[in-house]
Amino acid sequence: xxxxxxxxxxxxxxxxxxxxxxxxxxxxxxxxxxxxxxxxxxxxxxxxxxxxxxxxxxxxxxxxxxxxxxxxxxxxxxxxxxxxxxxxxxxxxxxxxxxxxxxxxxxxxxxxxxxxxxxxxxxxxxxxxxxxxxxxxxxxxxxxxxxxxxxxxxxxxxxxxxxxxxxxxxxxxxxxxxxxxxxxxxxxxxxxxxxxxxxxxxxxxxxxxxxxxxxxxxxxxxxxxxxxxxxxxxxxxxxxxxxxxxxxxxxxxxxxxxxxxxxxxxxxxxxxxxxxxxxxxxxxxxxxxxxxxxxxxxxxxxxxxxxxxxxxxxxxxxxxxxxxxxxxxxxxxxxxxxxxxxxxxxxxxxxxxxxxxxxxxxxxxxxxxxxxxxxxxxxxxxxxxxxxxxxxxxxxxxxxxxxxxxxxxxxxxxxxxxxxxxxxxxxxxxxxxxxxxxxxxxxxxxxxxxxxxxxxxxxxxxxxxxxxxxxxxxxxxxxxxxxxxxxxxxxxxxxxxxxxxxxxxxxxxxxxxxxxxxxxxxxxxxxxxxxxxxxxxxxxxxxxxxxxxxxxxxxxxxxxxxxxxxxxxxxxxxxxxxxxxxxxxxxxxxxxxxxxxxxxxxxxxxxxxxxxxxxxxxxxxxxxxxxxxxxxxxxxxxxxxxxxxxxxxxxxxxxxxxxxxxxxxxxxxxxxxxxxxxx
Numbered sequence: 003x004x005x006x007x008x009x010x011x012x013x014x015x016x017x018x019x020x021x022x023x024x025x026x027x028x029x030x031x032x033x034x035x036x037x038x039x040x041x042x043x044x045x046x047x048x049x050x051x052x053x054x055x056x057x058x059x060x061x062x063x064x065x066x067x068x069x070x071x072x073x074x075x076x077x078x079x080x081x082x083x084x085x086x087x088x089x090x091x092x093x094x095x096x097x098x099x100x101x102x103x104x105x106x107x108x109x110x111x112x113x114x115x116x117x118x119x120x121x122x123x124x125x126x127x128x129x130x131x132x133x134x135x136x137x138x139x140x141x142x143x144x145x146x147x148x149x150x151x152x153x154x155x156x157x158x159x160x161x162x163x164x165x166x167x168x169x170x171x172x173x174x175x176x177x178x179x180x181x182x183x184x185x186x187x188x189x190x191x192x193x194x195x196x197x198x199x200x201x202x203x204x205x206x207x208x209x210x211x212x213x214x215x216x217x218x219x220x221x222x223x224x225x226x227x228x229x230x231x232x233x234x235x236x237x238x239x240x241x242x243x244x245x246x247x248x249x250x251x252x253x254x255x256x257x258x259x260x261x262x263x264x265x266x267x268x269x270x271x272x273x274x275x276x277x278x279x280x281x282x283x284x285x286x287x288x289x290x291x292x293x294x295x296x297x298x299x300x301x302x303x304x305x306x307x308x309x310x311x312x313x314x315x316x317x318x319x320x321x322x323x324x325x326x327x328x329x330x331x332x333x334x335x336x337x338x339x340x341x342x343x344x345x346x347x348x349x350x351x352x353x354x355x356x357x358x359x360x361x362x363x364x365x366x367x368x369x370x371x372x373x374x375x376x377x378x379x380x381x382x383x384x385x386x387x388x389x390x391x392x393x394x395x396x397x398x399x400x401x402x403x404x405x406x407x408x409x410x411x412x413x414x415x416x417x418x419x420x421x422x423x424x425x426x427x428x429x430x431x432x433x434x435x436x437x438x439x440x441x442x443x444x445x446x447x448x449x450x451x452x453x454x455x456x457x458x459x460x461x462x463x464x465x466x467x468x469x470x471x472x473x474x475x476x477x478x479x480x481x482x483x484x485x486x487x488x489x490x491x492x493x494x495x496x497x498x499x500x501x502x503x504x505x506x507x508x509x510x511x512x513x514x515x516x517x518x519x520x521x522x523x524x525x526x527x528x529x530x531x532x533x534x535x536x537x538x539x540x541x542x543x544x545x546x547x548x549x550x551x552x553x554x555x556x557x558x559x560x561x562x563x564x565x566x567x568x569x570x571x572x573x574x575x576x577x578x579x580x581x582x583x584x585x586x587x588x589x590x591x592x593x594x595x596x597x598x599x600x601x602x603x604x605x606x607x608x609x610x611x612x613x614x615x616x617x618x619x620x621x622x623x624x625x626x627x628x629x630x631x632x633x634x635x636x637x638x639x640x641x642x643x644x645x646x647x648x649x650x651x652x653x654x655x656x657x658x659x660x661x662x663x664x665x666x667x668x669x670x671x672x673x674x675x676x677x678x679x680x681x
Contacts, residue, residue, distance in 0.1 A: 040088075040089060041082075041089045041090070041091050042088060042089070042090050042091065042140050042141070042216075042217060042220045042221075043090075043091040043093065043139045043140045043141075044090055044091065044092050044093065044139065044140065044141050044142075044143055044213075044216050044220070045093045045095055045114065045115065045139035045141075045142045045143070046058050046092070046093065046094050046095060046142075046143050046145055047095050047098070047111065047115060047142050047143070047144055047145070047157075047161060048097060048098075048144055048145035048146060048154065048157065048171075049097055049098070049099055049146070049147065049153070049154055049157060050096075050097030050098075050099075050496065051097065051147075051496055051498055052097065052145045052146060052147045052154065052173060053145055053147070053173040053174060053203040053204070054094055054095070054097065054145045055079075055094055056203040056204060056507075057143075057145060057171065057173065057201070057203040057209075058079070058081075058092060058094040059510070060203055060206055060209055061083060061092055061209065061213070062081040062083055062092055077096065077416065077419070078093060078094070078095055078096070078111070078114055079093070079094045080092060080093040080094070085213060085217075086217075088217060090213075090217075093114065093139065095111040095114060095115070096111045096419070096420075097111075098111045098112065098157065099156070099157060100156060100157055100160060101115075101157070101160045101161075101164070114139070115139065115142070115161075115164065115166070139166055140166075140167070140220040140223075141166065141167040141168070141169060141216045141217075141219050141220035141223075142161055142166055142167070142168045142169070143168075143169050143171050143212065143216055144157070144158050144161050144168050144169070144170050144171065144196075145171045145173050145203075146158060146170060146171065146172055146173060147173060147174055148172045148173060148174050148175050148177070148178035148183065148185060148200070149174055149177055149178050149181055149183060151172070151183075151185065151259065151263060152255060152256075152259045152263075155255045155258060155259075156251060156252070156255060158170060158194065158196075159194075159240070159241065159242045159251055159254065159255065160251075162194060162195060162196050162240045162241065162242075163240035163242060163246075166223075167196075167219035167220060167222070167223045168196045168219075169196060169197045169198075169199065169212065169215045169216045169219055170190070170191075170194060170196055170197065170198040170199070171199055171201050171212050172185055172187065172190075172198055172199065172200045172201065173201055173202065173203055174202060174203075174204070175200035175201060175202055175207075175208070176202045176204075176205055176207070177202075182265055182266040183263065183264075183265055183266075184263070184264045184265075184266065185198075185200070185262055185263055185264075186261075186262045186263075186264070187199065187200055189261060189262045190258065190262040193241060193257075193258050193261065193262065194241060194258070195240060195241050196219075197215045197218075197219060199211050199212045199215050204504060204506075241254060242254050278500075279499060279500050282500060283382065283497070286379070286382050286386075287382050287385055287386055289389070292382075292386045293386065296383055296386065297467075299374070299379075300463070300466070301463050303367065303370045303371070303374075304459055304462055304463040304466060305459045305463075306366060306370065307363050307366045307367045307370065307443070308363065308447060308458060308459035308462055309459060310362075310366055318358060318359055318361060318362070318603065319359060319601060319602065319603020319604065319607075320603070322351070322355040322358065322359070322600075322603075323600075323601060325351065325355075326347055326351050326352075326355070326600065329346060329347070329351065330343065330346075330347050333346060333347075340547075341539070341545045344535070344539070344547065345532065345535050345536075345539075348535065348595065348598060348600075349531050349532055349534070349535030349536075349595055350528060350531050350532050350535075351600075352531070352591070352594040352595055352598075352599070352600045353527060353528075353530070353531025353532075353534070353535075353588075353591030353592070353594055353595050354523055354524070354527050354528055354531055354591060355594070355600060356444075356590045356591045356593070356594035356600070356602060357444060357523050357527050357587045357588075357590055357591050358523055359444075359590075359602050359603060360443065360444035360447055360448075360587075360590070361516075361519070361520075363443060363444070363447055364440050364443060364444070364516070364519055365512065365516060367408075367440055367443060368409060368440065368511070368512045368515045368516060369508070369512050371408055371409065372503070372507075372508040372511040372512050373503045373508060375511070376501075376503035376504055376507050376508055376511075377500060377501065377502075377503050378497075378498045378499060378500045378501060379500075380402070380405060381496065381497050381498055382497060383401060383405065384398045384399060384401040384402050384405075385398055385497065386398070387400075387401035388401075390474070393478065393481070394429070394474065394477040394478050394480075394481050395425065395426070395429060395477070395480070395481030395484060396421075396426055396429060396430060396477065396481075397421075397426070399420060399421060400418075400421055400426060400429075400430045400433075402417065402420065403415070403417035403418045403420070403421075403430060403434060404430065404433060404434055404437055404473070405437075407434040407435070407437035407439055408437060408438070408439060408440070409439065409440055409515050410439050410440060410441070410515070410518065411434050411435050411437070411439050411637060411638070411640075411641040411644075412640050412641055412644050414434045414437070415431050415434050415435075415641060415644045415645060415648055416644060416648065418430045418431050418434075418648065419648075425484055427648075428649065428654065429477050429480050429481065429484075430477075431645060431648060431649065431654075431658075432476060432477070432480065432657075432658055432661060433473040433474075433476065433477050434473075434641075435637035435641055435658070435662060436469045436470070436472045436473035436476070436633075436634060436662070436665075437469050437470065437473060438465060438466040438469045438633055439586065440515065440519065441519075441522075441585055441586035441587045441638070442465075442586045442587075442632060442633060443462075444587045444589075444590045445582075445586060445587070445589045445590055445629075445632050446461075446462040446465045446466075446629060446632075446633075447462060448590055448593070448602070449625050449628060449629055450462050450465075450625075450629065451608065452608060452611065452612045452615070452625070453612070453621075453622045453625040454622070454625070461626075461629065464629075465629045465630070465632075465633045466633075468630055468633050468634070468669065469633045469634060472633075472634050472665055472669065476661060476665060522585055522587070523587070526584055526585045526588065527585060527587060527588055527591050529584075530581050530584045530585065530588040530591060530592070531588070531591045531592070531595055534554075534577065534581050534591075534592050534595050534596075535595055537552070537553070537554035537577075538552045538554040538555060538577065538595070538596065539552055540552055540553055540554075541553055549596065554577060555573050555577070558573035558574075558576040558577045558580070559573045559576075561573075561576045562576065567671050567674070568627055568631060568667055568670040568671045568674055569623060569624040569626075569627035569628070569670065569671075569673075569674030569677075570624070570627060570628060570631060570670065572618045572619065572620065574593075574596045574597065574615075574618060575620070575624075575628065577592060577596055578592040578593050578596060579631070579632070579635065582632065582635075582638075583636055583638065583639060584638065584639055585638050585639075585640070586632065586638055589632060593611070594611075597610075597611055597614040597615065598614070599611040599614060621681070622677070622681050623674055623677035623678050623681050624674065626673050626674070626677045627670040627671070627673045627674035627677065628670070630666070630669050630670040630673045631666045631667070631669075631670040633666075634662060634665050634666035634669055634670075635662055635663055635666035635667075636659050636662050636663055636666075637658060637659075637662060642655050642658070642659070645658055
């Protein structure tokens with residue numbers, strides 16, 4: 003079966019309209035440009051974890067996520083840069099091992115390179131044969147790992163035979179040299195029939211030489227006005243015919259490695275690192291010790307996040323207090339009405355400030371997770387999870403998007419494109435919102451600190467574990483009810499070398515997540531806090547400072563009898579949970595608005611909030627039930643929107659809402675009942 007047949011039968015929808023049309027080029031440095039003959043399109047293609055996105059970030063100044071594990075890039079990204087008087091359109095493609103895709107992100111990469119579309123997209127139209135070259139690229143930079151060149155060259159030979167100019171980027175050349183691997187680039191270029199350039203994306207060496215080579219190849223093979231490539235380039239024959247058998251292709255690769263790669267004894271330090279890596283793997287991937295170590299690592303992360311983060315909150319709290327006093331003074335001097343003062347101070351500032359209070363905790367969580375990702379450990383965790391995942395109808399590869407869900411469910415759901423098979427993707431998408439994302443952390447920290455004192459970090463970790471456990475149980479039930487009886491195939495995942503995390507990579511990861519958190523605080527939380535204030539201050543007689551007589555309170559009281567068995571039977575809690583559907587951190591801002599409390603960085607502020615909550619009959623048992631419910635209930639609006647786009651309809655969205663709500667209600671009811679017995 004050809005690559006065209008596989009893509010045509012996949013039926014995977016293209017998510018980026020720009021890839022279908024190729025008429026506009028996004029410019030990360032401002033503006034868009036028409037895709038005319040002066041624009042050179044360069045595509046970055048290669049195996050997963052070869053450094054494509056790092057190289058792309060180097061050239062474009064972008065901050066897309068990179069990590070020391072495969073499958074981080076799951077969608078096509080592009081930007082326009084200007085280099086030596088030329089306009090370059092750079093396109094970063096998801097990783098692939100061959101031109102025979104299985105997962106959706108590999109299908110997207112092949113579709114861009116070959117122009118082949120699925121049956122749904124063809125709609126009776128013809129499609130471009132992949133032997134004609136990449137309709138979206140003038141030249142392909144094939145990013146390879148110099149340390150594992152033999153494995154990378156299978157994809158390289160396929161790309162060269164596809165008809166589009168290729169430049170081979172021998173990435174991680176510095177690491178190869180340390181490991182005693184020396185590559186004769188000139189001989190390699192002659193044997194492949196394509197330029198080869200040694201680079202290091204991490205150290206940013208060889209970047210100009212690589213781009214110069216790509217531009218030269220693109221201009222040599224420039225397509226003329228009639229749509230044909232130059233005769234000089236067109237008459238060149240690939241070293242391995244496109245229809246060659248895998249045996250012939252591997253035989254050629256073996257000859258290339260023998261002729262071009264010299265392996266000397268690596269430095270003594272490299273040998274020691276390799277031996278240490280093997281010893282670490284023997285422990286970290288052990289059937290019994292491995293899961294215990296993983297849980298211990300996550301517990302330590304939550305302990306540090308909780309204890310160290312709280313030490314910085316006071317500074318942010320004082321800053322917010324100063325801002326609140328200043329704005330209140332300005333509004334009073336301007337003669338603002340009481341309701342305006344209340345809306346701004348008690349609604350917006352109290353609500354947004356309540357979320358920003360936990361910024362240090364969020365920063366620490368994102369930092370520790372980024373360090374863990376870039377160290378190489380997460381790939382081991384995915385390998386370790388395979389033994390559990392197989393009983394859920396999944397492979398350990400599904401663990402990668404699940405762990406990404408600790409940061410945010412939205413990119414994690416999109417990352418399910420790395421999975422093979424529709425049922426695996428759908429089941430994993432259903433699991434991801436159960437994982438405690440960073441947005442839930444402020445809720446966990448606030449409630450556990452209010453009611454559980456020195457055990458607060460342990461309760462927070464328990465809330466995290468409850469989400470993981472619920473995800474596993476739901477996936478297990480789904481695998482037993484699924485009509486698809488075939489077991490998932492064996493997991494194939496690269497275990498990257500352990501390394502000290504890159505400061506630049508960690509900074510980019512933390513920066514992007516924090517920026518998203520702050521943007522959400524300034525948009526979704528701002529609007530949510532203002533909307534909730536209006537919801538709870540407008541009644542039959544118009545504005546009223548007494549929230550209990552508002553339309554919002556009346557609406558939420560209707561839910562009290564239903565939520566009471568779960569320990570959530572007060573209209574204030576119902577209102578906070580409704581606000582959390584917009585964004586989970588909005589639960590904290592809602593509680594600040596509802597109970598009229600600010601200054602959570604102070605003991606008096608925390609005491610005031612606890613007193614206000616206990617006055618409504620909310621105790622420690624209710625707090626545990628509340629944590630369980632917020633850990634498991636309906637995904638936020640952004641997650642629901644992505645579920646719709648990834649699954650192609652509202653039916654899966656409604657099913658996700660139903661499953662998450664029923665799970666949350668059932669678990670919180672059980673937790674509340676049991677807690678009443680022991681508390």
